[in-house]
Every structure is written in structure tokens, then in C-alpha cells.
Amino acid sequence: MTRRSLPVYLFFALLIVNLGIGYHVYSQEAKRTESDDVFMQIDVMMEVLQQIRKFYVDGDNISTKELIEGAMRGMTSTLDPYSEYLGNQDFENLQEETEGEFGGIGIQVDYDKDHIIVIAPIDNTPAFNAGMQPGDQIYQVDGEDVAKLGVENTIRKMRGKPGTKVVITYMREGFDEPQSLELTRALIPIESVTKAQIIPDTKIAYVRITQFMEKTPNELEESLIDLLDKQKAKALIIDLRNNPGGLVKSVVECCGYFLPPKSFVVSVEGRTETYVETTQEKRYQAPKIPIAILVNGGTASAAEIMSGCLREHGRAKLFGAKTFGKGSVQSVIDMRNGGALKLTIAHYFVQPKDVPNRKTIHKNGIEPDQAITLTQDEIHGIEAFDQEWTTAREKQDLTDTQRIKLDEEFRIKREKLDKTLNSAIKDLTEKTKEDN
16 A cells, blocks of 8 residues: 555545444435435445546546535536535625625526526616526526536626626527627625605505515515605505515515414425414504515516415515516535535425415416516517617716716606506506595
8 A cells, every 4th residue: 555545545434434324314214215225326426436536637636525525516416406515615605695795797597407597687787787688598608608517607607806797698589599798797786675666646655675685674664664654655566576586584574564463474395394484473564555566587486475475365466477486495504514505495385285276386486467468569669778778878978977867867768668567557546546
């Protein structure tokens, strides 16, 4: 035995000891699933590892830790797009994404075989300002195929230092061939409740929730108190379009503003555990006024929970297009090496178990009460308007103040073309007339 090979043999000896310690845990699972080859497959995996370490031409350039982590990534990649093993840096990135700000282009994504699907662009980000839309399919980032990179590496490539550039190649329904788009990364602020206002010339309040975070319930409560109690709005529009979801705890709290305590919100049903989330006693209860919720193909996960919950209780009517259908629950489990395992553990149901023929949100989505479809002329009109907006803001001689003012003016004009919003305003206006 050479001194060079000693660490490898020590590694295998320690690994065998660890496998022995875990024998009872795994053997019970093997018995339950009537599988007798669990350890045989582990033995094959260790043989593969040994052969790589012994014969792989660049074996000196890869560590045992990298090989094991690669095996764990491969293991989770066979499950679904949302389950994954997170190394130390990946885990830090996940925490950064949910807690603060990061540099990138500003999109929420899903993964399908060989491409990334845009769930929603985040408001006022490079992707949003460049006109990216829910459903856009990204096939390359800086010339590298998404199919080879995988979802996490693709996301890492799209992120980076603010001010640097990245080129994405994507397809959209109606494109004859893939298009390339150069974007300048920016600091992506993770905002939650925005655009709270009374719609001009109406008594209808409008609030947009971009995603459900820790701070969302408090921000929503402040907006509701101002709009409904102080300004005495007679109806409410909650805009959940392009809202990719977020924290279940947050959306349950938000639903509590519109429902009595102990009202059913969502059933979370997994392999080993099923539980029901209900509303709790709240310090604020919104007036019982008509509510419209705006949804589209970018409305996902926790946003679908709110949409389905308030409709099931008869508190809201949904306007727009069928939602995305991302109704699975991921749990992040800390690993002893500083990494983490993100694992899909359950599915969401917005109806109790005793409701016949109920469906999970996952892969089904939620159909709106009033489907809003655009004619080709309307679509072309919006596209022409967006191009005019893009051209106007690209003028080199505009100051930052002038560009901000320009964007605000164009957004106001754009709202007049928003058929979904206008349909909800019309419906609520008629309802408030009836109430009076």
C-alpha cells in the first residue's frame, strides 16, 4: 500500500462504518418498500467512486467531497425540478434570495427538461423592463445550453455583479426562431406589497402583492387600513398576476384579514404528514366588501393558495387567465456538512378532504371566474405600445429623474390597455352601485 493511496482506503473504511451505523434506518425502509437491493446499489455507487478515483485521467483535480456532492445532486435531480442538494454556497444563495437582495435579471423560473420557463418577471427589473413575459422559454445563457447546465447552474449564470451583462436565448409563442436578448444585471430588490392606491375616478382600492414574504402581512395590513378604513374604499382589487408565491405562513396570515378565525385556508398533504392551515385571530379584520383578484399564468404557489382560498369562501372573484399550477411544498433540511437538502414533501389543496373530486393545485392550476382573452389586434397594440416605451426610455440624453417620470407616465397609459384590470373595475363598480 502506497502512502498516496492510504487516504482513499481510510475514506472507504470510514464510509463503511457510517453505512453500518445507518443500517437499521435503511433496512426498515427497505422492508417497508419490499426492496432487497438498497445496499447492493450503495455498494455499486461506492465501486463507481473507487474506479473514478483510481482511473479517471484528471482524478487529481477532483476531490472525494466533490464526487460525493455530485452524487447527491444527481440523486435529487431524478425527483422533480424543485428538489435538490445544496452545497454551502448554494444554501447561502437560497437564504440571500428569501431574505434580501441579489444581483441578477429579475425573473422567477420553473424548469422543464431542456429549458427554463419564466413564471414571472419581477417588477421594475432588467427582465421586466425588457418585456420578458410569463411562459418565455430560456434555452441558453451566454451561449451555454440550459439542458447541460441544469436549473441551479443556469440561475447562477444569470445572477452576478450589478452592471455586468448577460445574454439569454429564448423562445416565445409566436416567435419563428429563438431570440437573443442582452440584459444588464441589477440589484434585485425583493419588494412585496406595492402600488396601493384608490383607482382614479372610482371608490375601488387596488393593491399588488409581488410575492409572499415575512413582511407581507404587515405591509398588506397597513395598506388595507389606509385604503379601506381611512379612505373608505367600497371594493378591493388584489393583483396577484406574476406573483410566483413565497411563504405559506405569510399567505395564511393575509387570508386571515378577509376571513373569520379558524377558517380553512389550505390542506398540505404529504407522504408522512398531512395538516390543515387555518386563519388565526387577527388584530385587523377588513370590511366585508366585494373583492376581485387578478391572476394569470405567472400566478403560482402561495398566490394560488390565496386565490383559491378566498374564492372557495365566496369572498373573491377571479379575473384573468388560468394560474401556473405550482402547488408543491419544499422543506429545507440542514445537513451536518453545512449544506442542505431541499425536498418536495407535500402538495397543496385549497379544498378540504371531504370535497368530492377535488384537485391539487399542482400541475392543474386554478381557472378564473371570468377568463380574459386578448384579440390579436389587442396583443399587437400592447406590443407596439411597449416598443414605443422602450424606445423613449433609451434616449441617451435623459437624466435619471426624467427617465423615472417617463416610466410613470407610460405606466399610467399602459393601465388603460389592461383588459383584465378594466374588467374587474367594471364588475366591482356595478356591485358597489347595487350595494348603494
